[in-house]
Amino acid sequence: MPRDPEVLEPGTLSRRAVLRGGAAVLGGLFIGIELPAGRARADELQAAGAALNAFVHIPVQGRVSLIMPAVEMGQGVYTSQAMCMAEELDVGLDQIEAIHAPADREHYGHPIFYVQATGGSTTTMAWTEPLRKAGATARAMLVAAAAAEWNVPASDLVTTRGVITHPGSGRSLRYGDVTDRAAQMVPPADVPLKSPEQFQLIGTRARRIDTPDKVVGKTVYGIDVRLPGMKFAALTASPVLGGKVSHVDEAPALAMPGVRQVVVLEDIVAVVADNTWIAEQGLRALDITWSPGANATLDQAQLWADTEKASTGPGVTVRKEGDATGKFTAGTPIEATYELPFLAHTSLETQNCTVHVHDGVCEIWVGTQVPGYAQAGAAQVLGLPPEKVTVHNHLIGGGFGGRLEAAPIVTATRIAQKVAGPVKVIWSREQDIRQDMFRPLYHNRLKARVENGRVTAWHHRVTGPSILARWLPPAFKDGIDSDAIDGAAEPPYALGDMLVEYVRHENGVPFSFWRGVGPNSTVFSVESFLDLIAHRTAADPVALRRVLLGKNPRARAVLDAAAAKAGWGTPLAASPFGARRGRGVALMHAFGSLLACVAEVAVTDGGDVRVNRVVVATDVGRVINPDTVVAQVQGGVVFGIATVLHNRITFAGGRVEQTNFNDYRLLRINEMPTIEVELLASTEKSGGIGEPGTVVVQPAVANAVFAATGVQLTRMPLDASLIARSV
Amino acid sequence: MSAISVNGRTYEINAAPDTPLLWVLRDELGLTGTKFGCGVAQCGVCTVHVDGIAVRSCQIPVGTVGQRVITTIEGIGETSAGARIQKAWLDLEVVQCGYCQPGQIMSAAALLTANPDPDDGAIDAAMSGNLCRCGTYVRIRQGIKHAARS
Structure with missing residues (x-):
């Protein structure tokens, strides 16, 4: 992973306002940034007019440009970010144009991560206030300019839909009329923001601004970029993870009409051709000898076993309250382990990147969650200063964490370095899976003592690699990966004496963030373990959780809402899919949001699981766009069901065993449950919503299968052979 | 040529x-x-x-x-079924990342042309070959029914 050349060293973080995030923000850090007040550095601002700050550009004529620091990958943030700015600026969403922010950390660095990144369900938490402030500041400057022009007090002026009016005289003008004058002014500090009662956009079901182009095929994703003289490249990496090219005869490919070039790198072979199909055929024609290297014996059973072994070895203490260990010796604890597999991202837009290296500069066309890392990675390959690398960012055909790494951009740049003219490198689905950086394999070891229906001691040990140590080094502190333990360190329940530990264990398989991040493993494990405790103590799973939530009324309200909506405790309807039926519950507090989920499943005699119904209740704090929250929960639930039922990446002989959607199954529409979502009204601080649906549904489904079969499966995904009738 | x-x-x-x-x-x-x-x-x-x-x-x-x-998706809006599906997709905010939606819309438009009032079984049969990683299936189903009524 190339480092952002300007990334802060750990020591320098302390000079900034570093706050410990109570609500388990990814990374656990909050770094305050000054609102950039300089002129916008966003690309593509053609119209004459003024940039009033880094986020708001008011042209003399035409639409207001709003610069989007967080990228749109389906999660709705172009609309929600625009709503925040437009609310305070007093313009309509139909009057604005959304512009991708360029690679520029100083202006568009993430207020939590500091690097320029979109992820971890943090956009609303991180950007709502800065963007509202940007809109309000721009409005104040425009109003001040109008007031100066008319020689009236600014407080007498009103604004609506980009027009400033002086009711006393009936005069009015458009923002564009005073934008040049406003740009000469010193931006005022501490402009007041609207109170929630004044909101006209925030909290409404505003229409998404990115969808009209998407339904007519006009949206240009990275993979759709077309440039004059562009060539197309297909590539392959070694079938064995980390293998190197030993020998390749280029002749069979070069003999094919339309093939222009074979590029051989240490670890990659690419064929450059006149179209993608010819490039792919050229690649297939090659006989490549690979040197497999150290991973030739990498095997899934060994990976599970090594992690299991590490989980009993030395770790670091994340949280210690009371004497859990002592309490276990005094009684008989309940124990269990939960294991989560490697997972691929499989966005439908495969990895791709178009690069043109020429005349001492490099241009990149891609959809990325990390434009700064992309720029730095390409610059490092080419030995260029970062400012010589331009990243043209695009809407993303599915992120899910798969575009939080610069690796594919680095690979494409290494290929493009050897090609004259622009080249679009497209990963086939098979290569997208093989070369992915996977959701890590995680192991969770839990132990609890239960006395009189209450948990009096709790020990949770999380074993897995540290993504943050590589991706955001300042956030990896005291040997603790705050993402890996998110959801374990601060569960919403009262669990008595607490001991939470982290064991960093890395096994040579590339790993990165994946939708749901750390809580996918920790919350799955905590919620599964609570159902095991309920089972062992003959308690109802909802009743047990209610007892443990006695001091957490906010969480309890969410749990109660889901249970009531789902009809918890009432008989389950018959299902055509299987005679064994069950209902499962789960609760999640992470990303600043609270979600509870009840899932209903039917299990066939053969052990196949069908999810029939999913009910989710949420308290995500103050909502920007309620329809987006519902959409993200619906989508997250689908993502999570595929995960718990079907998904795993496994290794044999160092090779990824999965190749395409035939053996890495996504959920299809004919497998869909009904999904009901209830948003509880809340005035709490806004939380994130991209990940939570995925996190909370997985244990709910697993618990429902436990209820239906009496068997708790502890290694994901659910294995039909272990819950077939004959077992 | x-x-x-x-x-x-x-x-x-x-x-x-x-x-x-x-x-x-x-x-x-x-x-x-x-x-x-x-x-x-x-x-x-x-x-x-x-x-x-x-x-x-x-x-x-x-x-x-x-x-x-x-x-293709660039031309389907010229057909009655295509235009109704595209409008339904906007009315119900079906789309998230949008990458699969051209394919979803093409499959849905063909379904609606062949079957003006598809039930859930017909929707499953016509649409189960179209994956959506964002998980917009709830709204795809609603969108087809909405378009059928329009």
Whole structure:
């Protein structure tokens, strides 16, 4: 992973306002940034007019440009970010144009991560206030300019839909009329923001601004970029993870009409051709000898076993309250382990990147969650200063964490370095899976003592690699990966004496963030373990959780809402899919949001699981766009069901065993449950919503299968052979 | 050199006859609304209409198309079913990342043309070849029903 050349060293973080995030923000850090007040550095601002700050550009004529620091990958943030700015600026969403922010950390660095990144369900938490402030500041400057022009007090002026009016005289003008004058002014500090009662956009079901182009095929994703003289490249990496090219005869490919070039790198072979199909055929024609290297014996059973072994070895203490260990010796604890597999991202837009290296500069066309890392990675390959690398960012055909790494951009740049003219490198689905950086394999070891229906001691040990140590080094502190333990360190329940530990264990398989991040493993494990405790103590799973939530009324309200909506405790309807039926519950507090989920499943005699119904209740704090929250929960639930039922990446002989959607199954529409979502009204601080649906549904489904079969499966995904009738 | 008819327009093409229609549309004609997702007819993002039938363009050699009429996402709005599906997709905010939606819309438009009032079983049968990683299936189903009523 190339480092952002300007990334802060750990020591320098302390000079900034570093706050410990109570609500388990990814990374656990909050770094305050000054609102950039300089002129916008966003690309593509053609119209004459003024940039009033880094986020708001008011042209003399035409639409207001709003610069989007967080990228749109389906999660709705172009609309929600625009709503925040437009609310305070007093313009309509139909009057604005959304512009991708360029690679520029100083202006568009993430207020939590500091690097320029979109992820971890943090956009609303991180950007709502800065963007509202940007809109309000721009409005104040425009109003001040109008007031100066008319020689009236600014407080007498009103604004609506980009027009400033002086009711006393009936005069009015458009923002564009005073934008040049406003740009000469010193931006005022501490402009007041609207109170929630004044909101006209925030909290409404505003229409998404990115969808009209998407339904007519006009949206240009990275993979759709077309440039004059562009060539197309297909590539392959070694079938064995980390293998190197030993020998390749280029002749069979070069003999094919339309093939222009074979590029051989240490670890990659690419064929450059006149179209993608010819490039792919050229690649297939090659006989490549690979040197497999150290991973030739990498095997899934060994990976599970090594992690299991590490989980009993030395770790670091994340949280210690009371004497859990002592309490276990005094009684008989309940124990269990939960294991989560490697997972691929499989966005439908495969990895791709178009690069043109020429005349001492490099241009990149891609959809990325990390434009700064992309720029730095390409610059490092080419030995260029970062400012010589331009990243043209695009809407993303599915992120899910798969575009939080610069690796594919680095690979494409290494290929493009050897090609004259622009080249679009497209990963086939098979290569997208093989070369992915996977959701890590995680192991969770839990132990609890239960006395009189209450948990009096709790020990949770999380074993897995540290993504943050590589991706955001300042956030990896005291040997603790705050993402890996998110959801374990601060569960919403009262669990008595607490001991939470982290064991960093890395096994040579590339790993990165994946939708749901750390809580996918920790919350799955905590919620599964609570159902095991309920089972062992003959308690109802909802009743047990209610007892443990006695001091957490906010969480309890969410749990109660889901249970009531789902009809918890009432008989389950018959299902055509299987005679064994069950209902499962789960609760999640992470990303600043609270979600509870009840899932209903039917299990066939053969052990196949069908999810029939999913009910989710949420308290995500103050909502920007309620329809987006519902959409993200619906989508997250689908993502999570595929995960718990079907998904795993496994290794044999160092090779990824999965190749395409035939053996890495996504959920299809004919497998869909009904999904009901209830948003509880809340005035709490806004939380994130991209990940939570995925996190909370997985244990709910697993618990429902436990209820239906009496068997708790502890290694994901659910294995039909272990819950077939004959077992 | 041969010719194909796409969205009512005739295009001269250079691609070899075994080239999948998908790559002719995308790389040669610049009609990039039709997407690549798997190359093996598992995901449906490359769905187009050939004589009104929804097919996976990654599996259709361009040389087999002949005089048949190809319609893509860029042209489906000219048909009644296509226009109603696109409007329903906006009315119900079906779309998230949007990458699979050209294929979803092409499959849904073909369904609606063949069956003006599809029930859940018909929707499952027509749409189960179209994957959506964002998980918009709840709204795709609602959107088809909404379009059928419009």
